[in-house]
Amino acid sequence: MDQENERETTGPTAQDVARIAGVSSSTVSRVLNSVKSDMISEATRQRVFDAARQLGYSPNPIARALRGGQTNLLYLIAREISDPFFANFIAVISGQARALGYHIVLGNAHSDPEEALEISHVLDTRHCDGVIVLGDLKDDEAVLPKILAGNHTAVALCRGQSPAWMPTINVDNSKGIHLLWEHLTSLGHQRFGFIDGGWLGDIRERRKAFENLSMTWPIPGMIQEDADGLEGGYRAFQTLISQTPRPTAIFAADDTMAIGALQAAQDAGLRVPEDISVVGFDDIEMAHFVHPRLTTICQPVEEMSRQVLNWILEMIAHKDHPIENHLLSLEPKLVIRESTGPVPLDE
Amino acid sequence: MDQENERETTGPTAQDVARIAGVSSSTVSRVLNSVKSDMISEATRQRVFDAARQLGYSPNPIARALRGGQTNLLYLIAREISDPFFANFIAVISGQARALGYHIVLGNAHSDPEEALEISHVLDTRHCDGVIVLGDLKDDEAVLPKILAGNHTAVALCRGQSPAWMPTINVDNSKGIHLLWEHLTSLGHQRFGFIDGGWLGDIRERRKAFENLSMTWPIPGMIQEDADGLEGGYRAFQTLISQTPRPTAIFAADDTMAIGALQAAQDAGLRVPEDISVVGFDDIEMAHFVHPRLTTICQPVEEMSRQVLNWILEMIAHKDHPIENHLLSLEPKLVIRESTGPVPLDE
DNA sequence: TTGAAAGCGCTAACAG
DNA sequence: CTGTTAGCGCTTTCAA
Numbered sequence: 048m049d050q051e052n053e054r055e056t057t058g059p060t061a062q063d064v065a066r067i068a069g070v071s072s073s074t075v076s077r078v079l080n081s082v083k084s085d086m087i088s089e090a091t092r093q094r095v096f097d098a099a100r101q102l103g104y105s106p107n108p109i110a111r112a113l114r115g116g117q118t119n120l121l122y123l124i125a126r127e128i129s130d131p132f133f134a135n136f137i138a139v140i141s142g143q144a145r146a147l148g149y150h151i152v153l154g155n156a157h158s159d160p161e162e163a164l165e166i167s168h169v170l171d172t173r174h175c176d177g178v179i180v181l182g183d184l185k186d187d188e189a190v191l192p193k194i195l196a197g198n199h200t201a202v203a204l205c206r207g208q209s210p211a212w213m214p215t216i217n218v219d220n221s222k223g224i225h226l227l228w229e230h231l232t233s234l235g236h237q238r239f240g241f242i243d244g245g246w247l248g249d250i251r252e253r254r255k256a257f258e259n260l261s262m263t264w265p266i267p268g269m270i271q272e273d274a275d276g277l278e279g280g281y282r283a284f285q286t287l288i289s290q291t292p293r294p295t296a297i298f299a300a301d302d303t304m305a306i307g308a309l310q311a312a313q314d315a316g317l318r319v320p321e322d323i324s325v326v327g328f329d330d331i332e333m334a335h336f337v338h339p340r341l342t343t344i345c346q347p348v349e350e351m352s353r354q355v356l357n358w359i360l361e362m363i364a365h366k367d368h369p370i371e372n373h374l375l376s377l378e379p380k381l382v383i384r385e386s387t388g389p390v391p392l393d394e
Numbered sequence: 395m396d397q398e399n400e401r402e403t404t405g406p407t408a409q410d411v412a413r414i415a416g417v418s419s420s421t422v423s424r425v426l427n428s429v430k431s432d433m434i435s436e437a438t439r440q441r442v443f444d445a446a447r448q449l450g451y452s453p454n455p456i457a458r459a460l461r462g463g464q465t466n467l468l469y470l471i472a473r474e475i476s477d478p479f480f481a482n483f484i485a486v487i488s489g490q491a492r493a494l495g496y497h498i499v500l501g502n503a504h505s506d507p508e509e510a511l512e513i514s515h516v517l518d519t520r521h522c523d524g525v526i527v528l529g530d531l532k533d534d535e536a537v538l539p540k541i542l543a544g545n546h547t548a549v550a551l552c553r554g555q556s557p558a559w560m561p562t563i564n565v566d567n568s569k570g571i572h573l574l575w576e577h578l579t580s581l582g583h584q585r586f587g588f589i590d591g592g593w594l595g596d597i598r599e600r601r602k603a604f605e606n607l608s609m610t611w612p613i614p615g616m617i618q619e620d621a622d623g624l625e626g627g628y629r630a631f632q633t634l635i636s637q638t639p640r641p642t643a644i645f646a647a648d649d650t651m652a653i654g655a656l657q658a659a660q661d662a663g664l665r666v667p668e669d670i671s672v673v674g675f676d677d678i679e680m681a682h683f684v685h686p687r688l689t690t691i692c693q694p695v696e697e698m699s700r701q702v703l704n705w706i707l708e709m710i711a712h713k714d715h716p717i718e719n720h721l722l723s724l725e726p727k728l729v730i731r732e733s734t735g736p737v738p739l740d741e
Numbered sequence: 742t743t744g745a746a747a748g749c750g751c752t753a754a755c756a757g
Numbered sequence: 758c759t760g761t762t763a764g765c766g767c768t769t770t771c772a773a
Contacts, residue, residue: 057765057766060765060766060767061766061767061768062766062767072766072767072768073767073768073769075767076767076768076769077768077769080768106766106767107765107766107767109765109766109767110765110766110767110768111766111767111768112767113765113766113767114766114767114768114769115767115768
């Protein structure tokens with residue numbers, strides 16, 4: 048068995064097209080890349096097109112990348128791909144990127160820190176024209192520089208305040224908490240609890256806002272920290288309601304934790320919102336489909352995604368030109384559903 | 395330490411390393427790729443390593459790809475990235491792929507069918523060594539061949555029976571429905587309803603199994619179809635319970651639809667499982683955190699992912715060597731939680 | 742208006 | 758053991 052005829056795997060080349068059209072490969076390239084009116088006779092143009100179509104030719108993106116230095120690939124490092132909020136975010140980014148001629152390459156972040164980084168990540172990003180960091184990784188201020196080595200085209204998303212060297216886009220987390228706080232106080236609530244998801248940057252901002260609000264308030268808020276996620280929300284809620292007197296309204300750091308909290312309320316025989324109000328953050332799709340439907344903050348995902356891509360492509364186009372405004376905060380929106388209600392009467 | 399040259403985007407090359415080490419670039423290549431005992435003197439090997447480290451050199455993957463024909467990229471076309479079951483699946487695949495030295499490039503499928511395909515997708519897959527199709531796309535038997543043109547290294551996942559030219563891995567959907575059916579009948583249920591998610595391949599298999607079971611059963615099952623997703627599950631459930639007599643147990647095509655159904659039950663004032671039992675399929679994480687916790691079928695995601703990667707890498711290694719067994723069905727597992735109970739007493 | 746030629750950075754065949 | 762040479766497929770001067 049000889050492996051002659053190895054041409055199968057690689058499609059027709061510009062050379063092949065050129066041969067058939069009776070021109071040179073450079074002409075083929077010119078014709079196919081002609082953005083503006085090129086200096087090419089209509090006759091040859093046609094012949095090239097015909098030949099290309101006949102062969103089913105499309106330029107090899109790898110060769111193109113090697114030549115032009117652009118891969119049209121964007122490396123996306125997400126804190127946790129399967130988190131519902133991030134999963135949706137990734138879908139949006141990927142869709143928009145496609146429309147701009149780019150593809151998303153998935154980098155896993157939740158895997159071990161250091162370890163594989165040195166070996167593979169550094170190398171990996173060189174595949175790509177730019178890097179999007181979605182959500183922060185544990186200790187990433189130490190780790191990110193390594194990942195980004197040799198590829199300073201990077202933008203961060205949803206990680207709260209970022210190092211100055213990294214353009215960052217967030218929803219205005221503080222504003223979001225304020226909106227929620229206003230809503231809850233207008234319902235008469237006075238004793239608040241906060242379920243904290245830990246070290247994550249955007250969540251830290253929410254907690255900070257909660258703390259600040261608490262300080263202007265007669266009754267200090269309680270904060271319970273646990274791992275981000277359904278489980279963590281469940282446990283933290285249990286702890287919070289075991290306090291006396293217990294809070295009448297609970298902020299969860301995000302919707303996922305809030306849904307965990309809702310479950311804990313159910314198991315504890317507490318009715319939401321009659322006995323206790325719960326709010327989330329993010330407005331994931333599932334927030335409409337839990338019982339009760341979750342009052343939460345909606346992040347402008349589409350717009351944030353558009354901005355990220357804007358910046359990245361801008362930076363790719365003008366390599367050394369740094370982005371003007373390093374930090375962008377977009378408007379959150381309050382979505383009132385069923386998980387919040389008036390403070391219980393006996394309070 | 396001194397970098398005089400303008401090396402805008404491209405890092406140091408093998409040539410640079412070679413120059414510093416006082417060898418040729420091919421020697422550099424040899425040293426750095428030496429898997430087995432090479433015929434290289436320890437002295438030069440050291441000098442090359444030193445020079446490489448000093449420069450922070452790592453080989454340009456694009457050049458490598460152009461040369462060797464391998465990109466170590468896998469194109470993943472998912473029906474819907476943000477679907478919770480798929481999002482998790484993608485995370486698992488991506489993680490395992492990374493461990494094998496591969497990366498996942500995201501192809502969006504839920505965008506329009508035909509349209510962009512001809513232009514871009516065909517070209518896109520050429521970036522990649524192989525293609526993974528996760529879940530079926532609408533009309534994909536017509537569309538897939540185009541996407542795959544020139545890249546016959548593809549494996550399908552979670553799309554039920556597939557065209558013979560495409561190796562496929564599924565959970566045993568029929569078996570899963572059987573498990574659920576047994577569980578439900580052992581609880582005394584007799585009248586069943588099925589919420590169908592439409593044209594999707596794996597869901598079609600589940601429906602088929604349900605229909606077959608129904609035919610051996612005194613009371614025919616009712617089937618209500620709607621779009622896959624929370625909304626669809628909600629609506630279909632409403633329809634199903636408006637029948638008289640209404641079913642005492644509802645199969646949902648997947649967990650997402652089941653969660654929508656749970657919500658509809660809640661809104662209709664029906665208690666689950668006291669008044670009606672509900673089962674899902676997939677065992678997404680959220681299935682633990684809805685009320686009541688969902689009885690469902692767990693798919694062996696890790697194992698399926700491992701198999702896919704096995705096959706793909708196998709196919710990449712031996713280009714023309716087709717996979718022996720084109721269709722692989724893995725074992726489903728019944729997970730009993732709180733959404734199923736004995737048939738209501740008044741039945 | 743077009744072709745020839747020179748690489749992008751790497752690896753593999755073929756000397757030496 | 759190691760250097761030279763020759764491309765992978767494309768784009769882009771530079772000539773013609």
